[in-house]
Amino acid sequence: MSSRALYLRDADDLRRNAGQWEAYESRGHCVVLAGPGSGKTKTLTTKLARILHEDVRPPRGVACITFSNECAKELEIRLVRLGIDADERLFVGTIHSFSLTEIILPYAKIAKLGLPEDFKVATEREQALALKNAHRLVTGQQNHAQDLKYSLGRHRRSILDRDSSEWRTVSPEMSQLVEAYEAELRKMGLIDFDDMPLLAVSALKAHPWLRRAIVAKFPVLAVDEYQDLGLALHRMVMGLCFSAGSRLFAVGDADQSVYGFTGAHPELLQRVANRSDVQTVRLEFNYRCGSNIVVASEYALGEVRGYQCPESAHEGTIFFHALHGDYGQQANHLFSVVFPELRNRFDDFKLGDVAILYSAAWIGDAVAQAARDFGLGILRSDANAIYPRSSRIMRWLEACALWCCSGWRTGRPEFSKLTRDGARLFADGLSTPESRLGFQRQLIGSLWNRRERTASIHEWLTGLRAEVLEGLLSDNMATYEAETLHTFIDKCAPGKDLYAMTLEEFAGDGQHNERVTLSSLHSAKGREFRIVILFAMDAGRIPRNGASASEMREARRSFYVGFTRPQDELHIVHSASRPSPFVTEVRQRMGH
Numbered sequence: 001m002s003s004r005a006l007y008l009r010d011a012d013d014l015r016r017n018a019g020q021w022e023a024y025e026s027r028g029h030c031v032v033l034a035g036p037g038s039g040k041t042k043t044l045t046t047k048l049a050r051i052l053h054e055d056v057r058p059p060r061g062v063a064c065i066t067f068s069n070e071c072a073k074e075l076e077i078r079l080v081r082l083g084i085d086a087d088e089r090l091f092v093g094t095i096h097s098f099s100l101t102e103i104i105l106p107y108a109k110i111a112k113l114g115l116p117e118d119f120k121v122a123t124e125r126e127q128a129l130a131l132k133n134a135h136r137l138v139t140g141q142q143n144h145a146q147d148l149k150y151s152l153g154r155h156r157r158s159i160l161d162r163d164s165s166e167w168r169t170v171s172p173e174m175s176q177l178v179e180a181y182e183a184e185l186r187k188m189g190l191i192d193f194d195d196m197p198l199l200a201v202s203a204l205k206a207h208p209w210l211r212r213a214i215v216a217k218f219p220v221l222a223v224d225e226y227q228d229l230g231l232a233l234h235r236m237v238m239g240l241c242f243s244a245g246s247r248l249f250a251v252g253d254a255d256q257s258v259y260g261f262t263g264a265h266p267e268l269l270q271r272v273a274n275r276s277d278v279q280t281v282r283l284e285f286n287y288r289c290g291s292n293i294v295v296a297s298e299y300a301l302g303e304v305r306g307y308q309c310p311e312s313a314h315e316g317t318i319f320f321h322a323l324h325g326d327y328g329q330q331a332n333h334l335f336s337v338v339f340p341e342l343r344n345r346f347d348d349f350k351l352g353d354v355a356i357l358y359s360a361a362w363i364g365d366a367v368a369q370a371a372r373d374f375g376l377g378i379l380r381s382d383a384n385a386i387y388p389r390s391s392r393i394m395r396w397l398e399a400c401a402l403w404c405c406s407g408w409r410t411g412r413p414e415f416s417k418l419t420r421d422g423a424r425l426f427a428d429g430l431s432t433p434e435s436r437l438g439f440q441r442q443l444i445g446s447l448w449n450r451r452e453r454t455a456s457i458h459e460w461l462t463g464l465r466a467e468v469l470e471g472l473l474s475d476n477m478a479t480y481e482a483e484t485l486h487t488f489i490d491k492c493a494p495g496k497d498l499y500a501m502t503l504e505e506f507a508g509d510g511q512h513n514e515r516v517t518l519s520s521l522h523s524a525k526g527r528e529f530r531i532v533i534l535f536a537m538d539a540g541r542i543p544r545n546g547a548s549a550s551e552m553r554e555a556r557r558s559f560y561v562g563f564t565r566p567q568d569e570l571h572i573v574h575s576a577s578r579p580s581p582f583v584t585e586v587r588q589r590m591g592h
């Protein structure tokens with residue numbers, strides 16, 4: 001089916017929902033405000049496909065900005081289903097990568113951003129060193145600099161205007177530390193992730209020609225998960241869309257805002273939606289969850305929102321499991337009792353249907369250990385994953401590994417996609433057609449010779465790194481990604497924990513493709529699964545002990561996010577003696 005036929009087919013679904021159709025038909029700025037499972041992502045991706053086909057002529061295109069690499073990946077997957085691949089005309093990525101690749105790298109010099117020649121992105125170690133030096137300079141103290149990392153980041157993200165009185169008065173010591181920290185980074189020829197949107201916003205503010213240049217390339221700016229993107233994105237939207245002429249298409253849900261601790265301001269979404277020059281659309285239906293789950297999700301949130309199910313909706317079931325013992329024992333119960341029951345209930349049950357969600361990575365450790373004991377494959381997205389699932393280079397390598405296992409025969413993924421994605425990943429080092437051709441040749445040669453499914457992943461990666469990646473890993477953006485790769489290669493070296501890992505395991509191919517998702521509640525945002533198990537929903541964990549009022553509200557929203565991920569079954573697992581107050585309230589209101 002052609003890409004046009006694919007999105008027109010999806011558009012037919014939207015036609016049956018007045019709100020989705022209104023958004024799809026919108027011609028000016030449009031903001032879609034809607035709850036979980038209401039089809040925000042579906043509407044956004046279908047609209048993007050339409051815009052690229054019908055509204056915006058090549059070489060102009062669309063930039064679609066979202067909160068995290070995981071959300072970007074989800075969008076890319078859905079766009080590929082519509083026959084659309086991110087390319088020169090379609091940017092899909094985080095605000096950091098938009099700032100770096102579309103603003104800082106091309107315009108740093110001409111916009112006089114004051115960056116060193118050949119600046120690079122600081123690794124965690126380099127950031128820690130810069131903070132240590134800055135702290136010593138500002139306070140005269142040697143220790144405890146890292147304790148300030150979190151507040152430093154928040155301060156930088158919450159006051160963007162360095163000439164403002166706010167910057168000088170709210171926390172002068174912190175402002176001084178930020179300035180010293182940034183100066184230390186620059187001395188080393190570095191920028192960090194928080195620098196990216198900050199530099200981009202100040203460049204856009206200072207130079208009307210830069211705003212025009214970005215609008216010329218991207219006459220449409222789409223934003224997914226607006227509620228989680230902070231002040232910098234909001235300023236960018238204000239500048240590009242409401243002063244320089246880009247058209248905005250944004251979707252979001254303030255009830256799913258769970259990144260307040262990083263500086264997200266859900267009220268910014270409402271502020272944009274309230275503008276008179278913006279068409280605001282609200283969606284009422286939840287297409288994802290069974291009707292019982294939709295009703296109970298309002299108890300989980302603690303607010304009445306009036307979301308409904310389409311007539312054809314299935315019922316959906318909620319199970320509560322009050323368990324005894326530590327989390328390892330509770331996880332064993334899942335795999336020895338709950339999973340066999342699932343297999344009995346669903347004839348076509350697959351491990352990939354299930355996601356186990358929890359509030360902290362250390363809880364995931366207990367679940368991961370139990371899964372290993374039961375010989376079950378896992379796909380983990382939390383801070384203790386074997387590598388960050390958000391890493392672009394690791395995702396690209398997974399795709400290369402899949403090509404070696406089976407893709408070279410099946411065309412999934414296609415080799416041309418690997419080279420295109422690789423060229424984007426290493427854009428700096430592959431700026432000429434000749435270098436891109438050389439990269440393509442090296443890549444195919446190296447992958448072709450590494451198609452042994454049971455090969456050790458350590459050998460596979462070290463070989464590929466030496467033959468194809470070595471020279472490319474020192475580019476601006478790639479240095480940061482390179483650290484992730486080197487760390488992972490070390491973890492699977494002889495004698496290390498992951499030494500036994502094979503290529504097919506890494507690729508998630510063959511028998512290892514069947515894996516249960518283990519994820520933090522945060523990383524599960526925007527995703528859906530047939531069966532969701534909310535694990536360790538205990539008092540003291542969600543919300544954590546001593547949570548402030550705003551942390552309490554945020555914990556409740558992350559409970560709500562988890563609650564609204566399942567299609568068919570929701571399982572809530574808690575320690576018998578100390579259920580989370582959120583669980584107790586849901587049980588009571590459900591009459592359990």
Ligand SMILES: Nc1ncnc2c1ncn2[C@@H]1O[C@H](COP(=O)(O)OP(=O)(O)OP(=O)(O)O)[C@@H](O)[C@H]1O
Pocket residue numbers: 013014016017020034035036037038039040041042043253256287288525526527528564
């Ligand atoms: N008009 C529609 N007809 C049929 N199915 C739909 C329709 N709109 C959305 N869906 C389906 O509903 C599910 C949820 O949609 P989607 O993921 O786009 O919702 P969302 O609003 O982005 O959710 P969340 O905010 O919870 O991440 C998907 O499986 C999607 O295909």
